Amino acid sequence: MAKAYIMMNCDLGEEKEVIQSLQEIVGIKEAHGTLGLYDIVAQIECTTDEKIQEIVTKQIRKIPKINSSMTLTSSESGQLFQIAEKLVGAMLGQNSSQAYVVFHCEKGEEYPTLKNLCKIPEIKEADVVFGYYDVICRVESSSEEVLQDVITRAIRGLPNLKTSMTLNIIKEQESK
Known part of the structure; x- marks a missing residue:
């Protein structure tokens, strides 16, 4: 796919x-x-x-x-990130605070970064991508405070990251 x-x-x-x-x-x-x-x-x-x-x-x-x-x-990195394991206890899209985070990694460190992201329970999806950024992930948590903590401490603390950008999802713009 x-x-x-x-x-x-x-x-x-x-x-x-x-x-x-x-x-x-x-x-x-x-x-x-x-x-x-x-x-x-x-x-x-x-x-x-x-x-x-x-x-x-x-x-x-x-x-x-x-x-x-x-x-x-x-980049077809789905085999590295087992989303089924992340869905236990927290269905995708059900947490109140969500964001996408995109990264620039040190050269050649995209897949190790993806593997490290897999260890963070609040990361629901992640992919190595081609384009301006190297990796994208979707973070979900029960509150804004937890989301901020995960992004600032767990994600930004990973080795081999050069830069990151967070895009917080705005629930009020959902059309459903």
């Missing part, structure tokens, strides 16, 4: 409408409004990388209120 993450900026105040448009596209697994450098993060899962390219270029980039986008394609 091919996977990609699309980080987008849109017209001010139009996030909810753009998220609704994204959720209507076949292949979009999830889309969330975020705080940070990007307004929205969406995850695509398709059978091929070519299908992802088609969705990004022919559908997502055609949404009128999206001003810019960055695509991070997954």
Whole structure:
């Protein structure tokens, strides 16, 4: 299964409408409004990388209120990150505080970083990606305080990280 993450900026105040448009596209697994450098993060899962390219270029980039986008394609690292183990006691998307964190790693340290992320219980998904960043992960916790602690102490304390950027998910922009 091919996977990609699309980080987008849109017209001010139009996030909810753009998220609704994204959720209507076949292949979009999830889309969330975020705080940070990007307004929205969406995850695509398709059978091929070519299908992802088609969705990004022919559908997502055609949404009128999206001003810019960055695509991070997954490197098929799913076998390293066993999401089923993380779902015990905390279903994906059920925690009240959530964020995506993207990283730049020291050269060649992407997979060791992914393995280290797997040891943090609040990390629900993680992938080595190709594009501007090296690794992306989704963090979920029971409160903002716990989320901040996990990000600042557990994640940013990992070896071989050069930089990170956090995109907090805004629940109020969910269209469901």
